[in-house]
Amino acid sequence: MNVLICISRVPDTATKIVVGSDGKTIDNQGVKFIINPYDEYAIEEGLRIKEKFGGSVTAVTVGSEQSSDILRTALAMGVEKATIIKAPEIFDSYFVAYNLAEYAKSIKPDIILLGRQSVDFDSFQIPSLLAGLIDYNLVTVVSKLTIDANKIICERDVEGGKEIVETNLPCIISAQKGLNEPRYPKLPDIMKAKSKPIEILEAKPTDLKMEVISMEIPMKQRIGKILSDSDEDINELVRLLHEEAKVI
Amino acid sequence: MDFRFTEEQIMLREMVRDFAQNELKPLARQIDEQEEIPDEIIKKIAELGLLGAAFPPEYGGSGFGELGYCIIQEEIGRVCSSTATFIGAHQSIGTNALFIGGSEELKQKYMPALTSGEKIAAFALTEQGAGSDAFNLKTKAELVGDEWIINGEKMWITNAPIADIFSVFARTNRGISAFIVEKNFPGVSTGAPEKKLGIRGSKTSTVTFENVRVPKENLIGAEGKGFLIAMKTLDAGRLGLGAACLGACKELLEMSVAYAKTRKQFNEPIANFQAVQFMIAEMATQIYTTESLVYRTAYKYDKKEMLSRDSAIVKLVSSEALDRCVDLAMQIHGGMGYSRELPIERYYRDSRINRIFEGTSEIQKLVIAHDILKRNGKM
Numbered sequence A: 001m002n003v004l005i006c007i008s009r010v011p012d013t014a015t016k017i018v019v020g021s022d023g024k025t026i027d028n029q030g031v032k033f034i035i036n037p038y039d040e041y042a043i044e045e046g047l048r049i050k051e052k053f054g055g056s057v058t059a060v061t062v063g064s065e066q067s068s069d070i071l072r073t074a075l076a077m078g079v080e081k082a083t084i085i086k087a088p089e090i091f092d093s094y095f096v097a098y099n100l101a102e103y104a105k106s107i108k109p110d111i112i113l114l115g116r117q118s119v120d121f122d123s124f125q126i127p128s129l130l131a132g133l134i135d136y137n138l139v140t141v142v143s144k145l146t147i148d149a150n151k152i153i154c155e156r157d158v159e160g161g162k163e164i165v166e167t168n169l170p171c172i173i174s175a176q177k178g179l180n181e182p183r184y185p186k187l188p189d190i191m192k193a194k195s196k197p198i199e200i201l202e203a204k205p206t207d208l209k210m211e212v213i214s215m216e217i218p219m220k221q222r223i224g225k226i227l228s229d230s231d232e233d234i235n236e237l238v239r240l241l242h243e244e245a246k247v248i
Numbered sequence B: 001m002d003f004r005f006t007e008e009q010i011m012l013r014e015m016v017r018d019f020a021q022n023e024l025k026p027l028a029r030q031i032d033e034q035e036e037i038p039d040e041i042i043k044k045i046a047e048l049g050l051l052g053a054a055f056p057p058e059y060g061g062s063g064f065g066e067l068g069y070c071i072i073q074e075e076i077g078r079v080c081s082s083t084a085t086f087i088g089a090h091q092s093i094g095t096n097a098l099f100i101g102g103s104e105e106l107k108q109k110y111m112p113a114l115t116s117g118e119k120i121a122a123f124a125l126t127e128q129g130a131g132s133d134a135f136n137l138k139t140k141a142e143l144v145g146d147e148w149i150i151n152g153e154k155m156w157i158t159n160a161p162i163a164d165i166f167s168v169f170a171r172t173n174r175g176i177s178a179f180i181v182e183k184n185f186p187g188v189s190t191g192a193p194e195k196k197l198g199i200r201g202s203k204t205s206t207v208t209f210e211n212v213r214v215p216k217e218n219l220i221g222a223e224g225k226g227f228l229i230a231m232k233t234l235d236a237g238r239l240g241l242g243a244a245c246l247g248a249c250k251e252l253l254e255m256s257v258a259y260a261k262t263r264k265q266f267n268e269p270i271a272n273f274q275a276v277q278f279m280i281a282e283m284a285t286q287i288y289t290t291e292s293l294v295y296r297t298a299y300k301y302d303k304k305e306m307l308s309r310d311s312a313i314v315k316l317v318s319s320e321a322l323d324r325c326v327d328l329a330m331q332i333h334g335g336m337g338y339s340r341e342l343p344i345e346r347y348y349r350d351s352r353i354n355r356i357f358e359g360t361s362e363i364q365k366l367v368i369a370h371d372i373l374k375r376n377g378k379m
Ligand SMILES: Cc1cc2nc3c(=O)[nH]c(=O)nc-3n(C[C@H](O)[C@H](O)[C@H](O)COP(=O)(O)OP(=O)(O)OC[C@H]3O[C@@H](n4cnc5c(N)ncnc54)[C@H](O)[C@@H]3O)c2cc1C
Pocket: A006, A007, A008, A009, A025, A036, A038, A039, A042, A060, A061, A062, A063, A089, A090, A091, A092, A093, A094, A096, A100, A113, A114, A115, A116, A117, A118, A119, A120, A121, A122, A123, A124, A125, A126, A127, A210, A211, A212
């Protein structure tokens, strides 16, 4: 079973986001980038599929050459080969999906795993766009995956319950939290990651289907208060609910 | 000169940090209260490769060297000093004595099980009459035929209650010699764990040797070289101890800043008061100093350029820095810092041992001064 994992490189969720001087992009200065948290589930699931059925696991990202940092982590987790499809500075979700599709056509994976969403732009588009472009079956937001010969059984979280979906190969799955518990890379594998290949390909250009006109940080932050579970704070909570929120 | 960490070192830190924050931190309070590190977490630490990180792959390690080991201890020391102490006693002194002094055969025989964490090591030097004056140890080893017969008692031995393998220092005809002794050799017994102020999850006890028969080839290095091996091993141990102190200092500063920004008195966050800012500034200064020392010295260690004096300086500065930081952190937290509801009091209790074990602060000063005097004041 050959698995392709699509990884998005996103700002660390703890990063304070600053809009760049052009008013359209994020200022990358000093920002730490990580593997999109949902993509960690995709990686883990890919590795488990390989461990169970044999085959290979390849990771791909569309982005700058700096993406090698997150790909090294994927390699240390156990991915065998990684590819960066080098993108220009301005691109949109369609561009990403188109280039992922072109890459997938070239290596013909049995299964493509993605995260349910990329926590930077949160557009939820890539898995669907990709399925449209390469005509694979698609199941999104999967929290449990069982593979039985050619039969793929997916559990999806839906409002108030679960939905069980069956499909077959080749297919695209987008991962939801809870799909698995991503592994920590082991020390010897961190060392080995250095000698695994990272291939760099040029992206194929596409016309922008969407353009960012402007970007701003929400002016008014919600004025939340965080209280601890100490007695003192519990009294404070009661006082606030009574005097400020006037709900009790 | 390039002070940046390599890509692998950064990945190592990120992995250990995630592990420490997600898996170990939630257990730290339980470890302190129940005076025990759960087996499952030790197993996880072993599986990740953290127990043999410093050693070369030939011995089952992953070749991260002393610098990688310091990164690990910094991240572990941030959240749980008991666990950092366990790892230090196992890897940096218990196993390291064998790595530094042992023959190829002896290393091949014992190291793979130690670096994988299948077996746990301890370092047994101190005795009732031999603490700071370790050279005064009385445990005896006598060669009878093909075996050494060891008699004596060690005390204050970290990991002793859970260890499988001991690096033991004993007196022979040619001075002090070092041995590998398995716990299951007949005649080896360990005492009840000591009741301590802090690092309560790390178990420390006596080890008694009663006519213990040890194969001749379990001598580490040459006969009479044991004290030198012990001192060289402690050179590494002291450096890693500094890294664990550094981690704890950083965690304390982060907790203190978060608290100072939210705690209000006189209608203001206490972080607005200059007296509190000065405490924060002092903590940050201690941390920057310690961090610079730890990694500069670890780099020298891996290049085989480190002097004993260097790691004595690291140990002296970092253990005193942590005691200072933990004191300031408690001051910033006021009454809440003193309460068991917050972890500050645990850090306060855990911190103090660092000025005592692996050589007291006074002994570090003696090491530093002897070296400086020998070199006529030339650094
Ligand atoms: C209108 C618009 C304009 C944008 N302009 C820019 C820009 O100018 N510069 C810029 O850097 N980014 C830009 N982006 C972001 C860019 O499109 C990336 O794809 C983004 O990081 C994630 O895309 P998404 O939100 O559509 O992913 P989602 O559909 O939310 O992601 C789902 C999954 O798709 C996969 N995936 C997503 N992105 C990638 C990727 N890049 N490589 C491999 N797999 C991936 C992951 O598995 C992810 O979990 C723009 C996005 C939008 C919507």
